[in-house]
Amino acid sequence: MRDRRSLLNFAALIIVATGTTVFVLSEARKAVEEINRLSQMPVYLAPRQLAGPETEPSSPADVSTWKTYRNKIVYTVDQSVDTEPLKKDCAARGGRFNACGNICPPDAEVCAEVCAFTCEFKNK
Secondary structure, eight states, X not given: OHHHHHHHHHHHXXXXXXXXXXXXXXXXXXXXXXXXXXXXXXXXXXXXXXXOTTOOOOOOTTOXXXXXXXXXXXXXXXXXXXXXXXXXXXXHHTOEEEEEEOOSOTTOSSOOOOOEEEEEOTXX
């Protein structure tokens, strides 16, 4: 009797394992088909409002950046440049323009005392 019960338990375990394996493989096949279908579609970049806060819009062609950090963008230390395009770019990114920001990364232990035009973000 005991051997028969063990044999039935083993058979039930095999049936459940086989069913689970078939289900997982079926879902994996569907996922691969969806990935293949999506990879053939053209890519469109979403506006910041649709893409979420971690996506920043690209700079206009006439605005260049020197460094980009998670909480700010450093445009330049050259105080002779026209700041209007920088201010517009910063506003488009949802940041606050700073005419005398620092050039260092957020986790820097030492930072040079140099004024730079920066765009600073609160929630990054």
